[in-house]
Amino acid sequence: MKNPLTIYRQRILSVEKGRYLLNPEGKVKSIVVYPNYYRVGSSNLGFQSVYGILNEKRNIICDRAFLPDNDLEEWFEKKGNYLHSLDTFKPIRDFQLIFFSISFENDYLNVLKIIKYSGLDLLSNQRDENTPLIIAGGIAVSANPEPIADFIDVFLLGDAEVLLNSFCEEIIDAAGGEGKEFFLKIFKKLKGAYIPNDSINMESERKVEVKRLQNMEESSSYSRIISPLTEFSSMHLVEMSRGCASSCRFCLLGNYYGKPRMKSIDKLFEHIDSRLLYTHKIGLISCFIGRGDYINNLSKGIKERKLSASFSSIRFEDLNDEFVKLIAESGQKTVTLAPECGDESLRNKAGKQIEDDVIIKGIISLAKAGIRSIKLYFMIGFPGETTDDLKAIYKLVKKINNEGERNNLNFQIFISASSFVPKAFTPLQWSAMEDERRLKEKISLLRNLFAKINNVRFNCDLPKFAKIQALLSRGDRKVGRILQNAFSYKGDWRRAMRESDVNADYYVYRTRKKDEIFPWDFIDTGTKKSDLYAVYEKYFKN
Template identity: 30%
Template sequence: MNIKQQQLFGPMAHVREIMKAEILEAVLPLVSKASRYLGNEINAIHKDLSKVELRFALAFPDVYEVGMSHLGFQLLYHLLNSQPHIACERFFTPWVDMEALLRENRIPLSSVESQTPLSQFHIIGFSLQYELGYSNILKMLALANIPVLAEERNDCYPLIIAGGPCTYNPEPLAAFFDAFVIGEGEEVIFELCNTYLEWKKTNAPESTLLDRLAAIDGIYVPTHFQVDYHADGTVKNIINVKQAGKKVVKRYVTNLDAAFSCTTPIVPYMQIIHDRISLEIARGCTRGCRFCMAGMIYRPVRERSLHNILELAETTLGSTGYEELSLTSLSAGDFTAIDTLLKKLMKQHQKNRTAISLPSLRAETLTRSLMEEIKQVRKTGFTIAPEAGTQRLRTVINKNLTEDEIMHTVAEVFAAGWQLIKLYFMIGLPTETQDDIEGIVALATKIRAIGKKIRHSNQLNVSVSTFVPKPHTPFQWTAQLLPDEIREKQLFLMRHLKRPGIRLKWHNPEMSILEGVFACGDRRLSNVLIKAHQLGAGFDGWSEHFKPSVWDEAFAECMVDKYFYLRARATDELLPWEHICCGVSVDFLKAEYQKALTGETTDDCRVTGCKNCGVCGIQQPTPNYPSECTNPPVKSSFDSYPPDSPKTQIYRYRCHFSKSGSARFLSHLELSRCIIRALRRACMPLNYTQGYHPHPRVIFYQALPVGIESECEFFDMELVQHISPNIIVAHVNKHLPSGITMLSVEEIFLKKLFAPDIMTYQKYRARIPLPECSAAPSISAIDDALAAFLKSEDFFVKTTKNGSTVSINIRPLVSNLSLKDNDTIEITVNNTSGAMLRIGDILGEILELDDKQRKLLHITKLTA
């Protein structure tokens, strides 16, 4: 066993426990949105890390709510954990407040499940979804005390790999990773893990591991390739020094039905970007939009069978309690049996008020029957992506969507009751002229006029992004707009589209430039990335954290001209990603580029036959287009209390529950959402409100501030079927997350739900965590402060109410106050005053605690 193997497999449970306690007590009370870091969400997997052969860290270089919204991230997590000998845990970039606290407290970046440091894992796999997340990779490695450069990591460190769409041009990151997975991770990941485990049993050096990994199809080891440059900076040679001439060809799943599906996705407490079930109905798109990287790299099209989708929907809704099911694919309307699928899903899940959404519906695929199905449950905004303002430019980009089709869809959508249409356009597309920019204004204006005619309040959101040439697309040789050109076009649109009923959104030009540089960049960018990281870059995809001056300084110090990467390239220039093969041939891309310039379109190969893009030959078997199944078996997880029984009577219950441990960091909204989803998982036959946005009739009492535990919380709920209170308690408790316990339920006989602030006096216990509180008051000082308060007749404190500072006398609010143990106070407050302060602030004022000390008070509500 080499040094790396000895260190990685040593005992570490003790360290982990300390870490967990430290984070919970000293750090979480001080950060915003602490629910990002709890790790005990429903369906999260906790394994004993000392008992598995392989510890895999799945890392996402952005904040939790972004990472958790990625379907592939969840899929790999559950796929890896499906193997008893592997434990996979999640890592995200800590938000800026948490990052500062980790640094201050010298806590290394740790997993959300067990707070195990990143460096304690055998393999770290980063998910690379967009170029503006690159600086966060370096931030995460640095926070884990892992050298960012692969050549500086010896055998003591984990193997660091990456997957995701950005790996189709991995060159800007080549210096940081040991290997990249090119293609669909689920196809390769076990070959990679097994190779690692076999190597681990030997005493061989890490170079042997890399040799073995490089032998796996779809794995790219950057050190096996040597890159040389011409004097003008263009790439001269990319040489595979181990296997001359061999390129790295992507791997992909040939049959989605047979591939692993995640039916128990983690249900975050906080509202994430896509807070719903994402069910992938198809992968790939052959429409052939010439700017679209996803349309090239995810080919060929593969569809799931109806049978499989219906079964997955049923099981996943049952395991999560989500109220929305999103059918995802690059173009959901192109799914062969989309009408039938929607009808069946609606029929199957309408009873539970589950909304079915199609986030990627192309306007030309929208039929009236499809619209009828979608609008049955909920109508959020409807999205249409013309991408370009004129027919000429839409032909150039092969977006085969005519103005007539757009207008027809818009009229149908507004007439069907939607009040918001979102339009997506791009500026800077190849061959664009001023006419095309004016075309965006004209098209948006026409659409707004149609909407206004149907309903005056109808709204239009126009989102304009900047075209960024992407590798492996027919436009990979084209130039990107420069910042001044972007601004000029944006200004024109602002001048002409800022009018009532239209909301214009645009992208930060400097962010688009950086995205373009890294999308089409080469290995020389690694120095720039390191420099920018040292200068404080991070969260570059977040406009409030993006610092263009930092990047300018980094480019200047490294003497790298960023505009070199944004220029047009000759089609015979060697591109930095030439050795990475996505299956679509370069000849096909060149032919498509030429057709764009001559204004010719290319049909979808699913409609008019194969266009020889090359992808179907790279792996067997060829893509499957399953036909409709007629009799899908439906296994209901909602059988226990069928909610579709006639609503002859409504039954009302008052539920008493407690909130403790890490659950105290849930906000009121997170808590109520998490309880409602638990009720859905527990198959409670909830009564719903009527209308397009049906809500379960569940009403929570007072909002408990974040960070406070409670033994006496309440909510009322309505059921459409009578269930004995004891059964409700037993059943619901099985579905509640750790820290939330239903204590009792009583049936109430009220005409409607009743959730006033019925509690007049509330009793709290507050523990002052003296060791964690810098300059915390001594016991005698606490005693004196309490005595002085009790003796006083008035105790005025300043607080803000409706934006102005007011003075409140808190003395009459406190009816009991005593020091119990050395560090524990009990206090009873009167809740009838409209000028209620938070309990932490009342104690803080009495004890003269600063803001940090107030947050660190460990408070429990004892009685209501």
């Protein structure tokens, strides 16, 4: 019988474009792993960027691996069957360095699966010198690595370009075959690297500084590999900017990455042009869109190259005539926007300073330009949220729908409601999360309300998964015991929490005190904790 991993690999590689021919002279053997399926991981810009950065260096090669598809999991339960890399089909355990790119807390369980499928011990203190060094980066672990710290050797906090460039400079003369200690010594000197076994004292002045890329001309954030088997089929993803101008009080990205830094138009199209041979379908990733000449030059470049372009995140404030025209002419079929709250005053408290009229006007202008599908993100469970606040979501969408009918516009509205999850390094990190039962009641209310509008489709996340995310977002190292239980119980988180000596509700449903020491306080993002608390107090004073 043919190895199912071989079939899986051939199916993927046969349709990929832009894949690297790994440098035969590279002495250091590394692999970047995304802890989810291929279709998800290859749609992730951070993962693609790490793969590119490492393979463009002189003395290192970088292979790839992903969480195996569901139908392969039973195969890995059999003794002697180990996970292999995608490009060279080598056992993951044979690489010197394993880089995990982790964007979401709920993928932590998949990290443990991959470590086990690779034939390695889960706990870092049980892996000897002859095993690979396991490194993790990405926004989830950069904010709070502690719940997964017992399983990882090194965390890289901040932007990959800065951290990996510094690391690769240190290994330029490596001869090959070096063990863990060689690389650990390098990481110990590297600013932005956190080694859990060094046991930083949370109450000391010692901090790990988050490394940020300030000059976007040095950005390496664009897709290297184009494939029809991804979430965004055959799309070339390119980062336009990093950071956000809004800094909403609940949002990790805006608070962690700071103010927006734009990539120049020339650099943007340099990255776009690098994959024009493979696709004319691009996805522009940004929390902030430039204005004036930037939009005009962007529009000109898209038209000249006859590109089909989509914008990942659009702010209502950016929906002026020129930008709406660009969206429509670029071929984007669905536009995603995030009012977050239906009630204007709650929206302002949350940090979204947008009036209802601006929201309605923006959506109508998109519909008039020919956009027939509008996706609106709302968040429920904010501290102090009332039933009237929930009903305000329905009322706002009803107003949008009525205005569309008044203008004889035909468009579909898709509502996506997610539960508020308190995140580290945000002003609402002191808040308790709303309990699961109450969140279910709120979702039921919204579902019943939106059933009254024909052209509106309502979808929501599951509160039980939001609870897991909240646990892993603000947990300390003891929470890793629940994570390990969940792995042992094959993803049964309820049983893992119930049978653990660690109280999950203590981390999820508890309001923190002002002077409480957080598990992530040893990380220095450049923002003072006292400043975040001042904004937190302002939220409740309003």
